[in-house]
Amino acid sequence: MSAPDPQTSSVAVRTGWRARLSPRRRIERVRESAGAVAQIVIAATAAFAFAHYVLGHAAPLLAATVTVSSLGLVRDARPRRVLETVIGMIVGILVAELIVLIAGIGWWQLAITLAVSLVVARFLNDQPGFAIAAAIQAAIVMVIPESVPFLRLVDGIVGGVAALLVTALVPRSPLRQVAQEGAVVLAAFDDAVLTLVQALRAGDRRRAERGLEKARALQGPLDAWRESIESGAAIARISPFLHRQRSEFDRQERVRTHLDLATRNLRVIARRVVYLCDDGAPRPVAADLLDELAAAARLLPDVLVDISYEPVAREAVRSVATRLDPAALAAGRSSVDQNLIGAFRPLAVDLMTAAGMTAADARAALPRV
Template identity: 75%
Template sequence: MSSPEPTTQTVSVPTTWRRRLSPRPGLERARSSSLAIVQIVIAATAAFAFAHHVLGHAAPLLAVTVTISSLGLVRDARPLRVLETVIGMIVGILVAELIVLAAGTGWWQLALTLAATMLVARVLSAQPGFAITAAIQSAIVVVLPANVPFLRLIDGVVGGVAALLVTALVPRSPLRAVTREAAEAFAAFDAALTTLVQALRRGDRVRAERGLRRARSLQRPVEAWRQGIDSGAEIARISPLLRRQRAEFERQRRICVQLDLASRNLRVIARRVVYVCDDGAPRPIAAGLLAELGAGARLVAEALTDISYEPAAREAVRVVGARLDPSALAADSSIVDQTLIGALRPLAVDLMVAAGMPGPDASAALPRV
């Protein structure tokens, strides 16, 4: 009897593990943080060189650590945030210097310093990580004492100044990242709106509920976009290299505000779509109008990278808005259908203003009801 031939089994790697083992996420993180790393390296090196070679400090450790901690790898390197962090860490260094000067160094001095520093830091900032960062700086003062009092405080000031100067002179240029966040917010808005259009065309309550869930989740990408705009605008305000981007940040702020309002109105629409789809009847008129508004929103999204799309976006939404007369479009329908079409009117106004039309003109573009 011949022995059975050995068989080979192919071990499949789960998708989640393949994603974890893939180098792409790590490379993407490194790429997105490259400018922040360059900024930190320049600032920390400059702070060390100034404290060591100009001020004559033998080991200006805090000049380096304060710089690194102030800037960080997060994209939100706003001058005000950097300044707040610098002030907090310098306060922590000052508290530690005073305790060392009065009580010397030791285990209980370290405990007292950490407690005092973190209490003061919690008063100054609501961020838990802020207190930890300040405590690290104060611990360095106690653990590594210096012969000259308040020498580390000077190093901390040098590091803070270096961080602020690099924020202005070597900015992280966040416009590209902000525009990417804007695209993500509009993509999420379009996905929610498209799902509601499909629900209206089919009278599908399940799909309508899915659209409502998507509409309710729009606040997160819109808020991320708004925070990015705030950060970028503050950096551009003090950086001579980003002066030309100030107007673009203000334009994106206007669009972001209107998309926020449009998202809120879309949630109102979504709740009504769920209600009207309960009978399973299709609503082609409402679906068509909402789809046309979605096409206008996509033109607004295109205008983020090419402002020449704004006139086309305004006209596309205006044409739809001029037809939003519930009594004319749904004269033979129930009051529920008329209310649904009426709910599209504020959304049209939001999109027209997002495309650059003044608010009064956008409201006047709608028929009187």
């Protein structure tokens, strides 16, 4: 295999970099972060105002910093994650306050504070971010003097409570994010399937290998989708504004689960396509069947946003599934060809169940073999 052309690789890198820095992408990035920005601004402002005007703290810096750090701009804004981050920061503040009370403020006290806060945080939680959050807040306590002991601990608690309240009362429209993540997965799924269809039509092993690579790459988007669903469901459980969406998150998880199974079956199919394309012979029957399954799967993005599309998607897949008889469709062909069409059967079942059909009904739609 020849080495990649450095000039071509450089052009690809520059093109990708320009795409990430394009004005359209920048605007899209800002739009996607609008909910998180609103949460942070509201929570940090409220925490600072409460600590300053209600509790009488002159400069409640930690009330704002704890709020901002615990919410952040990350995808996963579930209450448990926010609470864990808050606890990490409170641990750091408490350690620092105790050391200031015992040993005062200085360079060696800062070193001890950072060491103790990191060790304690690592003992309490296995997430690296938990320990770093504790160390950052501990450092702030050490370098910004305060005459009243544990005043900053109170500010940190105020900030943490504000972050948790705004998570429930000003949610980030997680259902929209979940649907977008699902659409990304389905687009990548369709791309992988169509590459395999082209490989079967042409008997092209290299194209089949690209299809296999695309099928394997689906796991990353699927994991991101699962994370969004889990985050949204956790928020919906505590938010009075999203309480009615809990059933919708359950439905999204059902679609994701069965599409995850479908991608696993797609990888099995892709490996068989790679093997079959060794002889360079086109296989139009298998290509047409897989293409029809891909066309039916293109209805699933509509299912994600509107449950009323489920019957249409189910019927589209079922119309292909009822014809998946390997012996009849690959009569006179090798057992390997029949096995390829046989591998379409579990894929069809997964697509039907993703569209809301029961597993028993989906299996019953297949012809007996």
